[in-house]
Amino acid sequence: MPAGRSPLNRTRVVGAAVQLADASGMAAVTMRATAAALGVEAMSLYHHVANRADLVDGMVDAVFAEIELPDGGGNWRDHLRRLAVSARRALQRHPWATGLLDSRSKPGPATLRHHDSVLGILRRSGFSPTMAIHALSVVDSYLYGNVLQERSLPLDELRGQEPAAAQLLESLPGNEYPYLAEIAAGRAGPDPAPGPDDEFAFGLDLILGALTPDDPAA
Structure with a gap:
């Protein structure tokens, strides 16, 4: 060496x-x-x-290791919110991982620790095993879909949502699409419009607000 x-x-x-x-x-x-x-x-x-598959297993586990686990304080909604935000940031750093996080047949220790921690939060908060899986599944589906959607938007090449909105506004013909024009005008203006982080937080709060433990007194 x-x-x-x-x-x-x-x-x-x-x-x-x-x-x-x-x-x-x-x-x-x-x-x-x-x-x-x-x-x-x-x-x-x-x-x-052992081989490339084992290498990919390790890569996925490394991404899971970057996701912050709960520290013990707060309620289950606070925990899941922080987990989802941390997971989204990890996937923004490693966009290739979005379709791989739940694909490995040999999950590593960070992966197992992550899932066990999330399920533990839900089970201790009164969710049955079945409802805990439902909650984990719907949050993960929203998270992955949001990351994929954000990646598909042409914001990087247009240097942000304001230029993208301005370009859309200029391309709309006359008054044919008044509601699109209304939204584009608002987001192309000087006042800050909701960005991707705000949109993610809004949807996440809707989901977490709709979830209810089987036994709220647990």
């Missing part, structure tokens, strides 16, 4: 793969490319990961 190079281990291998995926997407994550990023031969990786 060259002087100054840190020993190769699973954490370094997974970290290199995560950086590749962040920069170029999952298609760029191969054993050969990961090894090249680490300055080693591909065969060296097999001492730390």
